[in-house]
Amino acid sequence: MPASPSGVPPSGRKPDGSQRPPLQRRRHSHVHDRHRSLGRERAHLAASRAALRAMREDVEALDIRDVTANWVNAAVLQRQIEDRVKALADLAHTPLFFGRLDYLPTTQEGGRFYIGRRHVHDAHGDPMVVDWRAPVSQPFYRASRRDPQDVRLRRRFGYTGGDLTAYEDEHLTDPAEAETTSRLLQQEIERPRVGPMRDIVATIQPEQDEIVRSGLSGTVCVQGGPGTGKTAVGLHRVAYLLYAHRERLARTGTLVIGPNRSFLRYIEQVLPALGELEVRQATVDDLVAAHVEVRGSDDATAAVVKGDARMAEVLRRAVRSHVTLPTEPVVVVRGSRRWRIPAYEVEEIVTELLARDMRYGAARDALPQRIAHAVLVRMEAAGEAPDDRVQDQVARNAAVKAAVKAIWPPVDPAKLVLRLLSDAEFLAEHADGVLDEDEQKAILWTKPPRSVKSAKWSPADAVLVDEAADLVARTHSLGHVVLDEAQDLSPMQYRAVGRRCSTGSATVLGDLAQGTTPWATRSWAEALRHLGKPDALVEELTAGFRVPRDVIAYASRLLPHIAPGLAEVRSVRENPGSLEVREVDQERRDAEVVAACAEFLDREGSIGLIAADPRLPALEEALREAGVPHLSPGEETTPDVRLTLVPASLAKGLEYDYVVLDEPAAVVAAEPDDRTGLRRLYVALTRAVSGLKVLHATPLPEELAQ
Numbered sequence: 001m002p003a004s005p006s007g008v009p010p011s012g013r014k015p016d017g018s019q020r021p022p023l024q025r026r027r028h029s030h031v032h033d034r035h036r037s038l039g040r041e042r043a044h045l046a047a048s049r050a051a052l053r054a055m056r057e058d059v060e061a062l063d064i065r066d067v068t069a070n071w072v073n074a075a076v077l078q079r080q081i082e083d084r085v086k087a088l089a090d091l092a093h094t095p096l097f098f099g100r101l102d103y104l105p106t107t108q109e110g111g112r113f114y115i116g117r118r119h120v121h122d123a124h125g126d127p128m129v130v131d132w133r134a135p136v137s138q139p140f141y142r143a144s145r146r147d148p149q150d151v152r153l154r155r156r157f158g159y160t161g162g163d164l165t166a167y168e169d170e171h172l173t174d175p176a177e178a179e180t181t182s183r184l185l186q187q188e189i190e191r192p193r194v195g196p197m198r199d200i201v202a203t204i205q206p207e208q209d210e211i212v213r214s215g216l217s218g219t220v221c222v223q224g225g226p227g228t229g230k231t232a233v234g235l236h237r238v239a240y241l242l243y244a245h246r247e248r249l250a251r252t253g254t255l256v257i258g259p260n261r262s263f264l265r266y267i268e269q270v271l272p273a274l275g276e277l278e279v280r281q282a283t284v285d286d287l288v289a290a291h292v293e294v295r296g297s298d299d300a301t302a303a304v305v306k307g308d309a310r311m312a313e314v315l316r317r318a319v320r321s322h323v324t325l326p327t328e329p330v331v332v333v334r335g336s337r338r339w340r341i342p343a344y345e346v347e348e349i350v351t352e353l354l355a356r357d358m359r360y361g362a363a364r365d366a367l368p369q370r371i372a373h374a375v376l377v378r379m380e381a382a383g384e385a386p387d388d389r390v391q392d393q394v395a396r397n398a399a400v401k402a403a404v405k406a407i408w409p410p411v412d413p414a415k416l417v418l419r420l421l422s423d424a425e426f427l428a429e430h431a432d433g434v435l436d437e438d439e440q441k442a443i444l445w446t447k448p449p450r451s452v453k454s455a456k457w458s459p460a461d462a463v464l465v466d467e468a469a470d471l472v473a474r475t476h477s478l479g480h481v482v483l484d485e486a487q488d489l490s491p492m493q494y495r496a497v498g499r500r501c502s503t504g505s506a507t508v509l510g511d512l513a514q515g516t517t518p519w520a521t522r523s524w525a526e527a528l529r530h531l532g533k534p535d536a537l538v539e540e541l542t543a544g545f546r547v548p549r550d551v552i553a554y555a556s557r558l559l560p561h562i563a564p565g566l567a568e569v570r571s572v573r574e575n576p577g578s579l580e581v582r583e584v585d586q587e588r589r590d591a592e593v594v595a596a597c598a599e600f601l602d603r604e605g606s607i608g609l610i611a612a613d614p615r616l617p618a619l620e621e622a623l624r625e626a627g628v629p630h631l632s633p634g635e636e637t638t639p640d641v642r643l644t645l646v647p648a649s650l651a652k653g654l655e656y657d658y659v660v661l662d663e664p665a666a667v668v669a670a671e672p673d674d675r676t677g678l679r680r681l682y683v684a685l686t687r688a689v690s691g692l693k694v695l696h697a698t699p700l701p702e703e704l705a706q
Helices: 022-060 073-088 183-190 206-212 228-243 246-252 260-269 301-306 309-320 345-353 358-381 388-395 397-408 413-422 424-431 437-443 459-472 491-499 523-533 549-562 586-599 613-625 664-669 674-685
Strands: 099-105 111-116 127-131 153-159 163-171 219-226 255-258 280-283 331-336 339-343 480-483 505-510 536-542 578-584 606-609 643-647 656-662 688-696
Touching: 022 099, 022 111, 022 127, 022 163, 022 228, 073 228, 111 153, 111 586, 163 183, 206 228, 206 536, 219 523, 228 246, 228 255, 228 480, 255 260, 255 664, 260 280, 301 437, 301 459, 309 413, 309 424, 309 459, 309 491, 331 397, 339 358, 345 358, 345 397, 358 388, 358 397, 358 459, 413 424, 413 459, 424 437, 459 491, 491 523, 505 523, 523 536, 549 578, 549 674, 586 606, 586 613, 586 656, 586 688, 606 613, 606 664, 613 643, 656 664, 656 674, 664 674, 664 688
Parallel strands: 111 127, 219 505, 219 536, 255 280, 255 480, 480 505, 578 688, 606 643, 606 656, 656 688
Antiparallel strands: 099 111, 099 153, 153 163, 331 339
């Protein structure tokens, strides 16, 4: 019997020539069709990779010698070419496309589109892969049988490494096909987490996609419990905005703000994997570090007062107190003429500038021009015809400059804050009716430093200096800012971030239940008001895709005590056996913890050992004695070292396939109060993607044990 071109015998016959039973014929035909389809998709993948390689080679071959006017233009263009080459890199283990849409032939879109991380076209300019952010790709995330959006077929692809190995189809317009959960989608969500955070571009859910594609002009606040994907949504929103508003954001800039450097190292590969290389990442401490060097710290009481929004009014008063109303006239000599501006008129100018509530520095710059204008009015009344050049000359006159220096002296923001925190009388004068005596006493330095450089500034102090600097001169605003783990910011920190997007928009991400600072916000309305975005749209993500159902249900026992009224996350992942709570012997506690880690190391994926900060030295020693290598948060896992020892204070935002949580009661006790401690525990309990072991020698916190 002759074979088909693929080497498979014709459907309906056995290799010996006898007829197959009808059901067996249909099964064989179905397998044969899938094999051929998979072959065609692999061929398209190979052709797409070749096309991407050709696109990159075309850019590398560009000759800019004849199109640049000078070396500056050449350097700028060369940098743009280098960035374009990087963006066109073909990452061997990252699928070039992950989906396919076949539109109905009667629609405007009509045709077939492969959906991937970046656009790829052939030599004729026809698309081989369409960027996931393009409008034509949107139905891949949002189309359903109820609303197919003109899509006849949606195909998802499965990969092993960089090789296409499987696919699944949904016929959205076929009423006979039953709706099922995508097995490939579930596998991608549950894929082991080794290394830094990866993008979720292949698994974005409809409610997430709505947030990702919301417009640039408005600020969006996303409340999301553990595992709802809020961080990924924020990062993909940046990537989408850069695609949809490339030119504008290239001018104004974008910024991602995270809670600490470990978190930023964990997420730093997401945007480059999506082809976006120019997004800056920073912490709030990084933003305000330009003014003073942070070398000290505050106790909780002082930090809460310094972070209170009322400090902005104290600083405003202190800055404006430097203005002194004039008592002497300003006399300008030009040639043989003397022009006299009486004190009362200069006072009127100063009072008007104060009433306009301008930045201190801007008003100071305006004052000599206003005095010069008063001189020009007198010159014109005397029959002269001065122009703008004369006004500028008068504004630079020695008498005018001396008057401005006496009336409106320059202010150094750091020196101002130094005086406020060192001089009880100066603080009392400007905090009168704003801070009570105890609050003033809490923020005063017991031993005032001699200078700005010798002062041991705390992170909260640096934010105050940043506020004072903005009162003097406007802070540069970016086009878009993403603020992650926002629930932990103080009102003054919100103001510092808000200054960086005062003329732009923001994406605010957080979970009120995970607020672990004494100043953590109690409501998004309050936080957004301090940010300067009171009209922001607040969205809530309640579907969990990361934390197993048993684990999130266990952690949610704490919600009534840490965030009453907040919706519990509904996990879509049923993972029986994912939770174990075990009481261990006090004397063998450390050995039991190491053994639990060893059990997880027998499985594929990353492991996090989370413990209260004071417990870390003992656990480090136990791991060392057992010969178990481990990493610190932010360090990338390798096939040989997959265990990370995580202080509970740095666990927020991180995730691991398996987590061993040591002594929940110790996690709570390490915080300044029970509410903050229980929130820290809630964070630690929700870092696991596949399994959680809770080990305790001391009794569990009552709120968790009930």
